[in-house]
Amino acid sequence: MANLILYELGGLDDRRYSQFSWRTRMALAHKGFAFETVPVRVSDKTAISFSNQDKVPILKDGERVVIDSWKIAEYLEDTYPERASLFGGKTGRGLARFVNAFVDRVLIPKLVPLVMLDVLAIVDAPDGAHLRSGIEKAFRKTLEEMAAQREAGLTDFRGALDPVRATLRAQSFLCGDAPAYADYILFSLFQWARIVSSVDVLAPDDAIVPWRERMLDLFGGLARSQAARSLEAAA
Amino acid sequence: MANLILYELGGLDDRRYSQFSWRTRMALAHKGFAFETVPVRVSDKTAISFSNQDKVPILKDGERVVIDSWKIAEYLEDTYPERASLFGGKTGRGLARFVNAFVDRVLIPKLVPLVMLDVLAIVDAPDGAHLRSGIEKAFRKTLEEMAAQREAGLTDFRGALDPVRATLRAQSFLCGDAPAYADYILFSLFQWARIVSSVDVLAPDDAIVPWRERMLDLFGGLARSQAARSLEAAA
Numbered sequence: 001m002a003n004l005i006l007y008e009l010g011g012l013d014d015r016r017y018s019q020f021s022w023r024t025r026m027a028l029a030h031k032g033f034a035f036e037t038v039p040v041r042v043s044d045k046t047a048i049s050f051s052n053q054d055k056v057p058i059l060k061d062g063e064r065v066v067i068d069s070w071k072i073a074e075y076l077e078d079t080y081p082e083r084a085s086l087f088g089g090k091t092g093r094g095l096a097r098f099v100n101a102f103v104d105r106v107l108i109p110k111l112v113p114l115v116m117l118d119v120l121a122i123v124d125a126p127d128g129a130h131l132r133s134g135i136e137k138a139f140r141k142t143l144e145e146m147a148a149q150r151e152a153g154l155t156d157f158r159g160a161l162d163p164v165r166a167t168l169r170a171q172s173f174l175c176g177d178a179p180a181y182a183d184y185i186l187f188s189l190f191q192w193a194r195i196v197s198s199v200d201v202l203a204p205d206d207a208i209v210p211w212r213e214r215m216l217d218l219f220g221g222l223a224r225s226q227a228a229r230s231l232e233a234a235a
Numbered sequence: 236m237a238n239l240i241l242y243e244l245g246g247l248d249d250r251r252y253s254q255f256s257w258r259t260r261m262a263l264a265h266k267g268f269a270f271e272t273v274p275v276r277v278s279d280k281t282a283i284s285f286s287n288q289d290k291v292p293i294l295k296d297g298e299r300v301v302i303d304s305w306k307i308a309e310y311l312e313d314t315y316p317e318r319a320s321l322f323g324g325k326t327g328r329g330l331a332r333f334v335n336a337f338v339d340r341v342l343i344p345k346l347v348p349l350v351m352l353d354v355l356a357i358v359d360a361p362d363g364a365h366l367r368s369g370i371e372k373a374f375r376k377t378l379e380e381m382a383a384q385r386e387a388g389l390t391d392f393r394g395a396l397d398p399v400r401a402t403l404r405a406q407s408f409l410c411g412d413a414p415a416y417a418d419y420i421l422f423s424l425f426q427w428a429r430i431v432s433s434v435d436v437l438a439p440d441d442a443i444v445p446w447r448e449r450m451l452d453l454f455g456g457l458a459r460s461q462a463a464r465s466l467e468a469a470a
Contacts, residue, residue: 091323094402094411095330101398102337163336167329176329 002033002080007048007058010039011123016226019108019192020069021057026184027073029219031083043126070100073181086181099174099182107189110157111201113139113146118197118229154201161208168211179218187215187223194228237268237315242283242293245274246358251461254343254427255304256292261419262308264454266318278361305335308416321416334409334417341395342424346436348374348381349388353432357464389436396443403446414453422450422458429463 006028008021016022016037028035040047045054051065059066059075066075077086077093087093116135120128120143132143139146146153164174164186173179174186190212193201202209216224241263243256251260251272263270275282280289286300294301294310301310312321312328322328351370355363355378367378374381381388399409399421408414409421425447428436437444451459 085326088326089324090412091320091410091415091417092326092330094406094409095327095334095417097405097411098334098398098402098409098417099330101401105398105401163333163340166336166340167333170332171329174329174333175326176332177325180326182326182330182333 003062004028004033004035005060006035006037007040007051007056007060008037009042009056011119011127013122013227014039015122015195017119017122017192017195018056019188022188022191022223023069023181023184024057024059024072025222026187026215026218027076027086027181029222030086030180030184031076031080033080033083041127042123043130070097077181088175088180092175092180092182096180096182096185100185103185103189106160107157107186110153110160111189111193113141113143114150114153114157115147115193115197115199115201117143117147118199122196122229150199154199157201158203158206161206165207169207172214173211179215183215187212190215191223191226195226196229198229238297239263239268239270240295241270241272242275242286242291242295243272244277244291246354246362248357248462249274250357250430252354252357252427252430253291254423257423257426257458258304258416258419259292259294259307260457261422261450261453262311262321262416264457265321265415265419266311266315268315268318276362277358278365305332312416323410323415327410327415327417331415331417331420335420338420338424342392342421345388345392345395346424346428348376348378349385349392350382350428350432350434350436352378352382353434353464357431385434389434392436393438393441396441400442404442407449408446414450418450422447425450426458426461430461431464433464 006021006024008016008024009018011017016039038047040056048054048056048058051058051067053067055067057069057072059072061075061079066072073086073096074093087096113135116131119131123131136142167174171177174183175181190201193199202212241256241259243251243259244253246252251274273282275291280291283289283291283293286293286302288302290302292304292307294307296310296314301307308321309328320327322331348370351366354366358366371377402409406412409418410416425436428434437447
């Protein structure tokens with residue numbers, strides 16, 4: 001049996017909020033693996049000095065170290081082909097890469113700036129300062145300025161989801177009748193938002209909502225078991 | 236052997252310019268089928284009255300009539316599973332549907348209005364009047380107004396191709412190492428633009444250009460054999 005350890009961002013109260021890490025978590029569960037996790041702070045990455053770089057998620061499989069969520073998915077698929085497939089073959093892998101690019105390059109830049117201010121409440125002060133500085137430099141605005149544009153920004157974000165919505169009106173998952181890695185890529189964004197913010201980034205009647213519920217239910221409720229910010233706020 | 240007939244839009248000099256039809260043409264070639272084609276005019280669809288509706292492409296396979304490019308692709312895959320796969324399995328089919336939605340709902344609305352005025356030169360007057368009326372009603376602008384916004388519009392269109400570009404920097408086709416139906420969906424838009432307009436909708440150094448060349452080369456240059464407007468203009 002593989003000895004798998006996932007190094008990922010950890011916030012206050014041990015919240016595991018990294019969207020990229022959630023791609024890997026769902027991929028590991030899809031392959032039926034039990035795995036350990038090690039939280040890493042944004043501002044203190046000594047825990048991952050073994051990897052000779054400073055990015056998470058990192059998957060350690062015995063002595064093997066794999067960095068980058070997409071490469072981890074490919075590694076798992078290629079190393080454990082006898083387990084449930086993440087891509088459903090070569091064509092599915094090619095198209096999952098397109099979904100990865102769509103989420104990373106279209107959806108994330110629209111959503112992250114709107115919600116990033118909320119992240120400061122679930123990380124400690126040094127991590128918050130580190131995140132603020134990185135995001136404010138990337139977007140050339142303060143987190144407060146970006147949060148102030150939330151309403152218009154969410155309209156834009158929801159508009160960009162239009163092809164996702166059309167797809168999920170026709171089938172249960174992005175990958176068809178059953179979920180696979182491309183679903184986890186997309187879901188990771190909603191899971192991140194769910195963990196860090198009390199704002200629901202989808203309208204209640206959005207056709208994507210039932211899919212998000214199905215994703216939260218997968219693997220015995222793996223993703224749902226991570227506390228949602230909104231539920232806490234309501235409690 | 237199947238007796239396949241494709242009913243599709245035909246313009247002046249027998250130009251076959253429908254992008255949806257090109258999806259089917261490439262799919263048929265992918266499956267290794269020879270097929271007949273029947274041109275249909277936008278303003279006179281008596282040729283397809285047998286189908287009890289007015290949309291092309293239509294695939295006739297013996298007595299079976301299949302309408303809608305996506306449904307035709309699914310029909311071909313399900314009816315001829317022993318031939319080269321269009322989807323590469325269930326996951327690939329699910330994700331191809333997402334690409335279909337992305338092209339139809341994100342890319343087409345950005346590109347078609349910019350180039351539609353050019354289409355009038357490759358169809359006869361009644362077809363031109365029919366196309367003008369339909370598109371002007373849909374976009375609430377004249378074709379001339381839309382063509383005047385071409386420069387800014389092309390910048391926006393090229394921007395929307397960003398996730399495609401990132402994918403094609405990492406692999407030869409949208410579907411990975413080899414082309415499949417999702418590539419044909421995307422290609423159909425460029426093939427349409429190539430046939431109807433002398434404007435290149437991609438910048439010469441765009442990373443998508445080499446992929447478009449590979450697509451034009453497929454199946455003995457099937458798509459390239461359809462005269463390009465730009466080549467004629469240069470001749």
